[in-house]
Amino acid sequence: MALKRKKFKEINLADAFFDSLKADYKEFGEWFAKKGEHTAYVFHGEDEAIQAFLYLKVEEDALDDLTPGLPAARRLKVGTMKVNPHGTRMGERLVKKIFDHAVEENVSQMYVTIFPKHAALVALFRRYGFAKIADKHTANGSEDVLARNLNNESKDILYRYPSVSLSSPAYLLSLYPVWHTRLLPDSILKTEKAAIIEDVSHTNSIHKVYLAAMKGMDVLKAGDLLMIYRTNDGAGAAYYRSVATSICVVEEYRSIHSFRNENDFLSYCQSYSVFTDEELTSFWKYKKYPHVIRFTYNIAMPRRVTRGELIDSVGLDANAYWGFMPITGNQLRAIADLGEVNESLIVD
Incomplete structure (x- = not known):
């Protein structure tokens, strides 16, 4: 329900x-x-x-x-x-x-x-x-x-939530549609059914844990910004269907190899991850997804920004790898403006 x-x-x-x-x-x-x-x-x-x-x-x-x-x-x-x-x-x-x-x-x-x-x-x-x-x-x-x-200038990530600071390094992070909606319920698209959002901890929580294998993610640190990019759902061209939906703040980056054992890993991930216990156990066994990111879900953009706009209006490189890549503070500001984000949430 x-x-x-x-x-x-x-x-x-x-x-x-x-x-x-x-x-x-x-x-x-x-x-x-x-x-x-x-x-x-x-x-x-x-x-x-x-x-x-x-x-x-x-x-x-x-x-x-x-x-x-x-x-x-x-x-x-x-x-x-x-x-x-x-x-x-x-x-x-x-x-x-x-x-x-x-x-x-x-x-x-x-x-x-x-x-x-x-x-x-x-x-x-x-x-x-x-x-x-x-x-x-x-x-x-x-x-x-x-x-x-509402506008708290504390250095503590949670005390200043949901505001984000453009002085922090920023990155684009792509999520497949199936994971995106479960993890970020307030960023659901109008074409999706709200019924797929279940009453489970990873959906409800302000805090999220996500595992990935994309190169370069080990640079992430607390306070870094993530612009979440929902990849194409297959219902049309990515130029129109892939969209920027949310802005999040990294709480912690960990390598899967940093956990003492499987129980330590499962305890860290279970409450905030979209993955099932069986999937997490498999991830631990094979270490296929070495990057473990914990972040806060700060801003769901009122308007989704399409891949076409990100290329034509923001200036993101169409030929770059969009799984995970750095973006500038000015680019993030432009995305927030196109996404009609309340100005009070963006701090220079």
Whole structure:
């Protein structure tokens, strides 16, 4: 089942999923009923039971109900977020949705209020740069207020996510269609069916692991940029059908030979890789794909940029090997412009 956006009136408040929220917030049922026409993201499991819920709200007023209070500003409030843990990193996918909305709504800050007892949720937000800035005291108890500015100049890759810096080396990395859609769900093409995006960890996660055999990839290091290029799907000429879809940031490069043993390799790859355990075991045995890259999924381009445009408008060499090749910061900027990427995400 896919992550869907639904009106509150279409969501079953009686689902057991909401019991803990009703226990934490005495007014939750009344609040939920009043939201009728508002929308939230919902994920249903195979048994139709709700497994994840995310409600976001843009605010512009001063936050006088916090200690200390905050002045008026355009903010994105994470009104409600809950995930039933089921081993698929759905929480990371919801965090990505929060950032996506923050960019779309052009807000200066994102914030969430959380009871400290929800340690796993607190840790998830802190991982991506949210920090405590205030307290919120109500009849329900005291909550921590965690906030994160959208444009964070931290050197930490996750604290500045999803922004990318053009001062970093950049490379084109090609993916076959079958791997592309599973690995980068928000970069799905209009000609593809959303149903093929499954609720699995490598799909949901902000973090990705990919194995390849293309020459030259051992130059990659943390902070390098990857412009993801989806290769031809066979339905037409590559000039029109092969497209740039996404911009990612390398977290780590490793050679397959750097792992101590098979278990070490499998542990590193399983949660974030599109490959099955059987495929990974085979990769370990034969070492056919020696390059192991872990990267963050930062930007899904609103508009896909065709191979033809990459050659004619950006100046990429049509005769070069497009599996993996360096591109300049100016070329990446041109691709981002053609891909209609929000300017706030690209830092010179």
